[in-house]
Amino acid sequence: MSVTTARPLRVAMLSVHTSPLHQPGTGDAGGMNVYIVQLSRSLAGLGAEIDVFTRCRGEDLPPEVPLAPGTTVRHLHAGPCRAVAKEELPGTLEDFSRALLRTAAGDGGRPYDLVHSHYWLSGQVGRTVTRRWGVPLVHTMHTLGRVKNASLAEGDSPEPPERILGEHRVVDTAERLVANTADEAAALRRLYGAARERIDVVHPGVDLRTFHPGEGRRAARRVLGLPQDAFVPLFVGRIQPLKGPDVLVEAVAELVRTDPELGRRLVVPVIGGLSGSGLRAPERLAGLCSASGVADAVRFEPAVRQETLAHWYRAADVLVMPSRSETFGLVALEAQACGTPVLAAEVGGLPTAVWDRVTGLLVRGHRPRDYARQLLTLARAPELARAMGRAGVRYASGMAWETAAARTLAVYERAAGTARSGWAGAAARPCPGGDLSLEVPGPRRLKGESRTHDSITDFSGSNVGVGGIAE
Structure with a gap:
């Protein structure tokens, strides 16, 4: 699987609970929305074709919205076509899976080469459709329920056991798990039993065309x-x-x-x-x-x-x-x-x-x-x-999105290689019983240097100096 082959790599990105078209900083839209938009655009810039599937929320948007050349946001009807509280979204996942399978079947027989799901809800859909299509599943958690439960603010509600169990299932079945940092990779191993050889660390990027010192x-x-x-x-x-x-x-x-x-x-x-x-x-x-x-x-x-x-x-x-x-x-x-x-x-x-x-x-x-x-x-x-x-x-x-996209493509290659070798996923492990909000040790100081970590795709350490910017 490679973007240099005659047929472009086709990736189904899954973002069930929030659309990349939503304004970051509102509702459930945040860094993950920026991540999906920028990663998809940069992957398309490297020759891939990216379809981002999200749920229709009745916002008068067409079924397909071009995001950038090679990248399309596609809206699926799953549950009511309106905004739904995040707590109710697990009830829409079966509908979302069916809608995704029907949409893909009607696309003229062009299969997806891989599914990249984002957040635990999308991971449940990814597990279903990749089994049907016989393609690899790559998953990015973005946040971990166990970690959030260990650091709740006063008045916050803990993440439900349903989420913790869902995260365990994704960890057990995805060909590759993409962690944002080595700290997240360690949490996946420590709290979810993820196999270290299936984790890749790819740091997110920044849009340097938009974010720069400008005129000061x-x-x-x-x-x-x-x-x-x-x-x-x-x-x-x-x-x-x-x-x-x-x-x-x-x-x-x-x-x-x-x-x-x-x-x-x-x-x-x-x-x-x-x-x-x-x-x-x-x-x-x-x-x-x-x-x-x-x-x-x-x-x-x-x-x-x-x-x-x-x-x-x-x-x-x-x-x-x-x-x-x-x-x-x-x-x-x-x-x-x-x-x-x-x-x-x-x-x-x-x-x-x-x-x-x-x-x-x-x-x-x-x-x-x-x-x-x-x-x-x-x-x-x-x-x-x-x-x-x-x-x-x-x-x-040193942390442009183009770099993150190139390293994500390398993860996709690893996922395809794993699937071709006949790996069928780790034996399903039951979610550990007892307390579902385990105490998480404090994070290590990483200080930004380049480092290696198991099968990690890592960023190049910046040689930080004091270049001039306009005040």
């Missing part, structure tokens, strides 16, 4: 109407406890108490829409801002298109990511590509996305005081922040 901070602030002398800590993401916006608000309040003069020139944009458990208490974050005395500093902005988001990154002094769980953290890479340092929690994939003390700062835990202390450091040492921003541009420049 001053120009970006003019575009957005921000004061030139403001200190701007930026939050980008879905508004839900998992992402930790409450930590940022409390850190900003601590910062104001510590340095009232700095507090008078604080502007804290929070860009994104309500999602997950945040929908149950939509006024909670605004109420916290008022109670903490920082309502005048915090600006709530809706999710924006990527081109506008790049202006916000350039305008900010620092991107703040106090996430309680994060598989990778694409926004961290986007901000660094724009020349903005990142202050992030040392969880999940963030130690890979952010090179601690070089392109940003990592914080252990979620104590607002610790984030306030680091914000104060960056505010009082702008030359340090500028050096980190320059290093971030260099770091991100």
Whole structure:
């Protein structure tokens, strides 16, 4: 199987619960949406044909929407043709599988060479259709239920046993598992019993055509109407406890108490829409801002298109990511590509996305005081922040989506080779009984260097220096 053969490689991408056409930062749309769009486009650029299958939600979209040359989003009727709560989506999977099989059968007999499913719901469909078609299944989890359950924010609901069991089934049957980082690969082995020889680590990329330093901070602030002398800590993401916006608000309040003069020139944009458990208490974050005395500093902005988001990154002094769980953290890479340092929690994939003390700062835990202390450091040492921003541009420049796509193609080749050799999947193992929310050890510090890990497809370590960018 190769894109250099006479017939292009045909891949069925599965994204059941969210469409790549949805605006990231709203509802269930986030980094996974960006991942699927950019990976599909880049794979098509290498000669593959990609059909992304998602569920019809009654949004007046045609059955097929071209995403880019060689890439099409195809809507399938599975359950009601409207938005459905994520908790109800498992009931639509059988319909989705049938619709996918019917659609493929009506495509003139051109079979798919491989299925790449995203998130556990899509993985259930992938298991069904690959058995019928006799083609390999490649799966990317994006988030792991057991990991999320080990790091729940107050008020968050644990992921249900149904999801944990579904993830185990995908792990047991997929020819290849694509992990975003070595930390995720270790979690797949430790918590799900995944065979190390079936895991490939392929770091996500960044769209360097959109995210770059541009004309610098001053120009970006003019575009957005921000004061030139403001200190701007930026939050980008879905508004839900998992992402930790409450930590940022409390850190900003601590910062104001510590340095009232700095507090008078604080502007804290929070860009994104309500999602997950945040929908149950939509006024909670605004109420916290008022109670903490920082309502005048915090600006709530809706999710924006990527081109506008790049202006916000350039305008900010620092991107703040106090996430309680994060598989990778694409926004961290986007901000660094724009020349903005990142202050992030040392969880999940963030130690890979952010090179601690070089392109940003990592914080252990979620104590607002610790984030306030680091914000104060960056505010009082702008030359340090500028050096980190320059290093971030260099770091991100080695992580283009084209590189991720080329390495994903190598994973597809491995999957095809495994299927040809007659591998039939590991013997089905029962989901371990007892506690379904095992405690997860803290992540290792990876520091961004190139490394090997079993059968890993890894990125080239960036030789980070301090190249110049416009202020």
